[in-house]
Amino acid sequence: MNKAQILTMFVLLHLASIFAIFPERIISATSKGHWEPITILFLAELLVLWMYLKALSQFPGKTVVDICNESLGKWVTRLIVLPMLIFLYIELLLLMYFQSVEIKAVLLQRTPPAATSALFIILCFYAVWKGLNVMIRASIGLCILLMPFIFFSMMISIQNFRISYIFPIWDSGMSFFSHSDFYVCTVILAGFLFLGMIPSKQRLSFGKAAAAVGIIFVFALGSVYVPLLVFGQETVIHLQYPMLMASDTIDLEWVVFDWLPSFYVVASSALGVLKVSVLLWMLVALLHQLFMPKINRLWVLSVVCFSLYGISLLIPDINALNSYLYLNSFFCVYSVIGFPILVFLAAQWLRKKVNT
Template sequence: MNKAQILTLFVLLHLASIFAIFPERIISATSKGHWIPITILFLAELLVLWLYLKALSQFPGRTVVDICKDSLGNWGTRLIVLPLLIFLYIELFLLMYFQAGEIKAVLLQRTPPAATGALFIVICFYAVWKGLNVIIRASIGLCILLMPFIFFSMLISIQNFRISYIFPIWDSEMTFFSNSDFYVCTVISAGFLFLGMIPSKQRISFGKAAAAVGVIFVFALGSVYVPLLVFGQETVVHLQYPMLMASDTIDLEWVVFDWLPSFYVVASSALGVLKVSVLLWILVFILQQLFMPKINRLWILSLACVSLYLISLWIPDMNALNSYLYLNSYFCVYSVLGFPIIVFLAAQWQRKKVGT
């Protein structure tokens, strides 16, 4: 793998969350000045990303697990990664349920959710079994194949924009800080966690990572403001798939583009497979490194996939999904904010011990 491939995967993992849940959560979190919470989320990610990469650059060839084990010991490391494991597990079956629901709503209305979920988890199982190197290389192909459809589906909706829907553009009260949906949106930052699980001596620089975050920020703004400028706040707040609905408002004469919502669902589902595969790989990696070192990796992966599939079948409806999302937001905030800070502090402590 090279730095370009890692950066591509970094971008695609963020986009997977953005097109899955980000627009409706931001729109639910605030009714005005939507760019403000988006900007705050990305500024917070830049800060913790700098701390994360700084810690990794001080110990080339070592993972965050190695850094924490050297500083905190095995039990200390197990304690700090436990909330991360809970976040990964809940996020995995929520993503599976959401993607299966989106596919059923647009492409496979008559297919049972159990069959759609089974196909989804089998693809992810195969990807994780082949390893992270294969997933990273596959991300290049997915980027070339999928990004044109996503980009086009966002741009084509411009003809239906009503600029007046952008106002008011300032939220002086910033009430979104007290809204649970704002903290659910922190899941988009989970896209950088895999950087600390790769034992590579060639780390990407913060400058390149920050540039990638800038590109992701533009897509995040577009995912919120495209449906907002098409439908308005009063309408879009009630939509379950705002970006999908925005692309479906365009009536094109070309037959291939008349299927644009289907292309969008295929593209977003492929990104979902990519993110589930990477998060599942991280889950298996941590479990084998810290909790099940003597158990074969394939058995850990099989057990995780079967349990995730069964739990995803027990989610009765979208209301239950929302309750799990709010519960997982606590673990998510820790994983994307608290965990990188702990890794940074552990790296500084270990560096001081080595220096003395």
């Protein structure tokens, strides 16, 4: 496991969330100046990412749990980690359900949802069982295989663009701050949390991480503006899968699969498996380390997977997903903004204790 592999994983985890829910949520949050909420989200990520990496760089070889335990004690650490555990569990549930619905809608229309969900959770179980190091190394192969498909699916729609749909380009009132969908979009920032769970003495520098955030920012803009420039705000706001529908507007007979969205769905589903696996690994690691240290980690993983699978089958339809997304946005904002700030403060406190 080296820095290039970790950086690749960092990018892919962000892209998994971007292609899952980001375009429709940003488009719902504002009807103009869509680049504004996107820019604000990524500026916020740069700030908390700097604090997160700063705290980790001060204590090489320690995880965020180690830093908080030594600075705040185990009970306080459990208290501040608990909301993040809730976020991880609900996010895993939502991602599993969303990916299963997308796969069924595009690739496996006649397959029961229980079967697609079972296959999805089995793949994630196996990945977590093999460990984070294997997932990080596998991210290089996934990047080489998937990124051409994703880039091609995004760029092929350019010929259908209507530049007039980009206007108005400024939302002077920044009305998106009062829209709950904007806060749902903070889930894309969760792609950096795994960095604090790796007990490595060679941490990513903020400069390299910021450059990666810049690349992700371009993809985030593209995921919103590609369907927006194809359909326009009045139409795209009603689409459940705007990026998927944008790629479906092009008819290319020379493509191996005559339905271009198949490329996009396969690629985004693979990214979904990767993100669910990493988040599941984080959830199991935190549960085992802080709450269930005497229970075998494989048993913890098994119970979590069975519960996720069972509850996912109880979700009635995609509309119910919205209520869970809005509920989870509170825990998400805490996990991606509040928790890194607390880790940074705990690291400063621990540093003072060590120096004295």
